[in-house]
Amino acid sequence: MPEVLVLSGKGGTGKTTVAGSLIALVAAKAYADCDVDAPNLKLIVGSFAKEYDETSFGMGKAVIDGALCTKCGKCREVCRFDAIVEGNPYRVDGMACEGCTYCAHVCPVGAVSMRPSVTGTCQLFIRGDERFSTAELALGSGNTGKLVTEVKRHLKERAPKGKGLVILDGSPGIGCPVIASLSGVDFVLMVAEPSVSGISDLKRVVADASQMRVPMAVVINKQDVNIRMSAGIEAFCQAERIPFLGAVPYDATAVEAANCGRTLVSYDCPAATAIRTICKRMIQLLEEMERQ
Amino acid sequence: MARDLTVVVLSGKGGAGKTLVSVNLAVTAGASAYIDCDVEEPNGFLYLTPEAVTKKTVFTTVPVVDAVRCDGCGLCARSCAFHALAVIDRKILVFGDVCHSCGLCTALCPRQALTERDREIGSVYEGKHGRMTCLSGEMNVGESSGMPIVRVLLGQKRSGLVFIDSPPGSGCLVQETLRKADACLLVAEPSLFGAHDLALVHELAKKMGKPCMVVLNKTMEGANPSEQYAKEHGLRIIGRIPYEKRLARLSGDGLLVAENPTYRRIFLDVLEHLLKEACNA
Numbered sequence: 001m002p003e004v005l006v007l008s009g010k011g012g013t014g015k016t017t018v019a020g021s022l023i024a025l026v027a028a029k030a031y032a033d034c035d036v037d038a039p040n041l042k043l044i045v046g047s048f049a050k051e052y053d054e055t056s057f058g059m060g061k062a063v064i065d066g067a068l069c070t071k072c073g074k075c076r077e078v079c080r081f082d083a084i085v086e087g088n089p090y091r092v093d094g095m096a097c098e099g100c101t102y103c104a105h106v107c108p109v110g111a112v113s114m115r116p117s118v119t120g121t122c123q124l125f126i127r128g129d130e131r132f133s134t135a136e137l138a139l140g141s142g143n144t145g146k147l148v149t150e151v152k153r154h155l156k157e158r159a160p161k162g163k164g165l166v167i168l169d170g171s172p173g174i175g176c177p178v179i180a181s182l183s184g185v186d187f188v189l190m191v192a193e194p195s196v197s198g199i200s201d202l203k204r205v206v207a208d209a210s211q212m213r214v215p216m217a218v219v220i221n222k223q224d225v226n227i228r229m230s231a232g233i234e235a236f237c238q239a240e241r242i243p244f245l246g247a248v249p250y251d252a253t254a255v256e257a258a259n260c261g262r263t264l265v266s267y268d269c270p271a272a273t274a275i276r277t278i279c280k281r282m283i284q285l286l287e288e289m290e291r292q
Numbered sequence: 293m294a295r296d297l298t299v300v301v302l303s304g305k306g307g308a309g310k311t312l313v314s315v316n317l318a319v320t321a322g323a324s325a326y327i328d329c330d331v332e333e334p335n336g337f338l339y340l341t342p343e344a345v346t347k348k349t350v351f352t353t354v355p356v357v358d359a360v361r362c363d364g365c366g367l368c369a370r371s372c373a374f375h376a377l378a379v380i381d382r383k384i385l386v387f388g389d390v391c392h393s394c395g396l397c398t399a400l401c402p403r404q405a406l407t408e409r410d411r412e413i414g415s416v417y418e419g420k421h422g423r424m425t426c427l428s429g430e431m432n433v434g435e436s437s438g439m440p441i442v443r444v445l446l447g448q449k450r451s452g453l454v455f456i457d458s459p460p461g462s463g464c465l466v467q468e469t470l471r472k473a474d475a476c477l478l479v480a481e482p483s484l485f486g487a488h489d490l491a492l493v494h495e496l497a498k499k500m501g502k503p504c505m506v507v508l509n510k511t512m513e514g515a516n517p518s519e520q521y522a523k524e525h526g527l528r529i530i531g532r533i534p535y536e537k538r539l540a541r542l543s544g545d546g547l548l549v550a551e552n553p554t555y556r557r558i559f560l561d562v563l564e565h566l567l568k569e570a571c572n573a
Contacts, residue, residue: 011306037461100394142464173332195544
């Protein structure tokens with residue numbers, strides 16, 4: 001089953017709106033929200049029964065035993081993450097600690113130990129033969145890339161075998177969660193926004209996906225908000241030989257759909273019509289790729 | 293500006309208007325500092341187009357193995373919490389892209405076979421827009437963590453009014469910016485997505501003991517779930533920026549809307565409320 005990831009670089013360009021629509025249009029049996037920092041796909045895919053929750057653990061975090069600590073300061077001296085807070089006793093700033101264990105190695109009295117830290121909770125939902133994998137990042141946790149990998153693993157383990165597209169909603173940016181979401185996917189659909197920020201961010205995420213050799217295509221959302229910038233995005237795609245699959249007009253229905261917990265394509269509106277066309281073109285492109 | 297005040301602008305959801313709000317507030321304030329910490333996708337300088345920009349490369353370190361000294365004991369690989377080292381045939385392999393530069397392996401090596409070398413991961417730019425100081429960090433494409441760049445951006449103590457443009461989400465980079473905050477300005481869109489992500493960052497800021505206020509962006513007729521959330525949770529709404537195609541187009545062109553007479557008033561009001569609220573906090 002080919003895996004299609006929706007990315008954008010810039011946030012708020014319409015990844016979740018597009019991903020939700022694709023899920024509905026191709027009647028996907030397996031999909032996931034890889035934006036564990038701010039997961040929104042669950043708000044529009046309707047009601048599911050929860051199959052299971054699984055706590056995901058990340059790097060350990062250092063903990064100082066106050067009864068043993070002699071306040072010698074060795075831990076603070078070696079920590080490069082500014083995670084040791086001076087005091088009586090010394091303590092560890094759990095948000096700053098990256099879990100390297102250097103402090104535990106240098107403590108002369110063995111007052112530092114490592115405790116596992118919760119990254120977040122993976123959630124696997126089920127509806128008939130559909131599976132939906134998502135997660136919630138624990139408040140104040142890092143390790144988002146690792147949680148994304150877990151979300152994808154749960155989907156892979158529980159997805160029904162067979163044909164059909166797997167749709168993954170990605171996160172903004174180009175860092176660890178995006179790299180984790182890109183790993184192993186067959187295709188990326190980039191949702192670009194016509195603004196100076198939108199173009200700049202698109203170029204960076206395209207470079208990221210190219211480095212990882214993932215084939216991609218671009219669509220423009222809210223195309224008519226800035227015709228000039230939209231033309232700039234199309235010109236960029238042409239220059240870089242990235243397939244351009246179409247443009248979606250600004251449509252206030254998109255906000256209404258999200259606020260009613262529905263996918264945009266469940267409405268009859270100009271934006272929904274445009275997304276249907278884009279979806280057809282994407283499937284054609286995937287079939288062509290498969291033939292080659 | 294008499295008082296020192298660092299305001300972190302964040303939203304959880306991407307595209308809610310963090311950069312719009314932070315660059316335009318900074319410009320409205322005049323002699324302020326603007327720091328773009330969205331190092332994965334930095335956009336502030338596209339609007340500010342600062343002058344006299346200097347560039348500083350940001351490095352992290354990775355271990356280098358002296359093959360003559362190394363006897364392949366593997367202590368470094370066994371001790372690395374990030375699996376950035378491996379032993380194959382008594383030879384050490386270093387995976388620089390997952391190394392956190394903690395320095396443990398180098399310190400532990402019984403034969404002093406490891407040293408650290410610099411690895412470039414991005415840059416920090418600094419320039420001027422009028423009386424404003426503008427900083428922006430940029431992570432190199434292909435890198436996974438921009439944390440060292442954010443630490444460089446926020447490393448210097450700054451006086452006066454400082455606006456920090458935070459990345460989207462609620463992960464480690466956002467937390468790092470929050471550590472510096474005297475006050476948080478949460479920018480929210482009028483959608484369930486916006487309200488959901490507003491709640492996420494509000495919870496995070498509360499956990500870190502930071503006072504919060506809200507600017508509602510892209511407001512339009514009809515229900516506003518973010519406004520409802522703010523009211524239900526006692527969050528003070530200090531401004532509203534209406535959704536207007538003209539504003540979206542001007543901003544999309546890279547213009548500073550606060551320098552446009554039509555929109556200047558909005559940012560003046562927000563700034564006034566922000567300073568008043570921050571004084572009360």
